[in-house]
Amino acid sequence: MTFRRRQLLQAGSLGALGLSLPAVLRSEQRRDSSSRRRAKSCILFFMEGGPSQIDLWDMKPSAPQNVRGPYRPIATSLPGMQLCEHLPLLARQMHHLSVVRSVSHTFVDHNASSYFMLTGQAPLRGSQLIRGSSPSNAPPYGSVLAKLQPTERALPDYVHLPKRMFNCGHFIPGVLAGFLGDTFDPFIAGDPSQSDYRVPGLDKQMGEERFGRRRSLLGLLDRGLDEPRPPRSVTRKDVFYEKAFSLITASEARDAFRLDKESEAVRARYGMRRSVAGVRGGGLPHLGQCLLLARRLVERGVRLVSVWAGGQAFDGHKQHYKSLTDGLCPPVDRGLSALIGDLEDRGMLQDTLVACLSEFGRTPKLGQVTSSAGATSDGRDHWPHCFTALFAGGGIKAGYVHGRSDRLAAYPVADRVTPQDVAATIYTALGVDPRQRIHDQFQRPQTLAEGEPIAALFA
Template sequence: MTPVSRRTFCRMAAGTVSAGMLPPGLLAAGAGEGRKTEPRARSCVFIFLFGGPSHIDLWDMKPQAPVEIRGDFRPVDTTVPGMSLCEHLPLLARQTHRLSLVRSMTHRMPVHGPACSEIYSGRPYFGAPVTDQARPEDWPSVASLVHRFGQQSGSMPHSVVLPWYTQFVGQDRRIAGQTGARMGEEFNPFLIQGDLTDPDFHVDGLALPDEIPVARFQQRWQLRQRMEPFGLAASQQTQRTRIAESHFTAAAELVQRTEAAGVLDLSREPATVRDHYGRSRFGQSLLLARRLVEAEVSLVTVNWDDDHRDDKVSPHWDTHDGNFPKLKDRLCPPFDRGLAAFLADLDERGLLETTLVVALGEFGRTPRIGLVTQNGMTEKTGRDHWPHAFTCLVAGGGTAGGQVYGATTGNGGYVADNPVTPADLAATVFAHLGLPAEARYFDHFLQRQQPLSTGRVIDLA
């Protein structure tokens, strides 16, 4: 074997994986502490609809309410008697026997960033809701907690995020609540970032250069491990060096797992399957999520993305103006096609029973069209932010389909029965994945131990 210095080796190994693709601590972090409970699901796919979809126009419709509340859309029958969805979700209407509608989600935060943080982390936002951008003292995300405490049975990471960290265009930091934050950035989930509709899409760095075969890399990796005792003592390491070290270890371990590149290669899917999911960013993200579920990834977070990031008033599901045409023409078609195909595909492959699927945004929209609650740019054709009542879609993973959990008042404005908080949703995800209820992590911001969740588990069996 050709002699190589530690510095040269580090440069070589670091060059094999794109730093933007591998978060600190992807695989270096050990499995979580605590006694695991019996999981009801092997995987969870957490679909986040950034912007806050209008519950009252989509899946909690009020056809008997005045027009300024019920809006322009009609409900349609589904495969479940008595359960209706919006007329612009015809494909999903055929899948409702696999779905539960939790119509009683609620919290108090009307600002995007803090509200996103509450959904991502299952914790009430702390401090003044004055920023949409992440801070080191944010609560750790459900994704990062699963990365740390989850049960890994395959060779892939515990937790994966795609196709981006949610972020407002023009801001230099991601939305709050998506990483390890106060638990430690070394527990960040694995980020797969990019436009999955691009025919040339690939994840950089999951294959070694042609001139470096795996066996040679493994020899160098073993040499590096033998040199470890001569590195910094644990007492001399800063948080930054620990994060960098875990980042490097993650990179080196992943490039040796040749199957990872295959899992992430959408070109291996038949064109008919890709078309069935829809050639949208959302549809292709769900298709990749299915492949990750097959590879036994514990948690896959799919963040909504589309071609309207630059809309300064109504990006994504944030319909402050033109609520109805945007839902009908821009948002519902890719959502309907993608999610319906995903649920049917999971079921046909025998994966739905072991895969918990959750889909929601950070809040709902105002019951009355044109009512201004948060954004003064809300027009008479739009709906503003409304955290007091909204809907979460749940399927698979040991839950019973074809049911409605909770209810809202006649105008869809407030929860009337069985309120569910973001903490309850997080606790439910943890329970279905079998995370130890007694597990604790160290909070570097408050300098004390914290439980995984403060919520109660929702019974959807």
């Protein structure tokens, strides 16, 4: 009796044999030979919740008290550029960064705005906001890179840390591969700051011997194919099945996730804060070690690692300054400054694009209400009309400020940048033509990004 492998896959038979990991990693191998890659990899830090531009990166010390807030600006290593007083370590690294102070759109919903910033596609399906994951969604940057620029290494091309985030009844979109299919979903690697951290799916319960038996069984199934020339994506020598096998068996792949291979000094440099008070205060106890793991992964060839703040950490509707001072600024300051400095010290910064994004910023005025969540007198509501993005490495100009906001950091007055432009900039830095078309599940061509790359960042 012969079997069609496609039928077995459709029936879920291989999944029953413990082969779900290869299915997740398998893809159609395709390279874009017409694009010249500038950066080899990308680390995307997504500051979920929406950090305040006016309190952190675009301070207005001459604005009224109910606009400027209590924080003072400090000088940085970039002459003329000031930063929040609670980011002193990052201030020393600003000569490596470009600051874009004029990102702007019009959506106040967390989920929809996240999707916009992480895909470069408007968060609308007809007249409905895209607020959750869907097979019809546009793919995020990591999925596109996994599709267009796959590697032959054992590690996944796209890794997400620490986990998928949930908000208002939906997993926030802009993480999964959408219409590219779950083959290009990220490998979700968990929280490496946990003392008992184990990479999901790579523990000894699926050891080499057990996985090898399943691999042999797959070979038997393949020999039963009644198709004389099976499609390339389902041939016995499927390199993406081999990648899945290597991810479990290759010491190089396993070692990539082992932070205990780093010195205590390096781990401390990134931050190892896991205080209960930090968590309750909306802190980011995982951030430093996630950024360190991201560095280890791109060092070993992973195309894109996304690191999320998580838990709507920057969503400062109330007790805004307490959260920033106690729980948010310290780990961001330590972790992000360590990442930039470490990449530079290792000679990796020019090959690694670091992009720090958020779905939007915060209202110019304290207590100003723009969403159903509102804001107390010590809080700031959602504000998509003007906010800040940070870039470093990957061929991006260092020590540069792009765009300018008005006196309240409320609206751009020069060089407005859209999420489509952000997407085009990221793709360009990674050697992908943003005007390139990929096909959705209905084989309809879709342009990666309709915006324009920020030319000044590449000058």
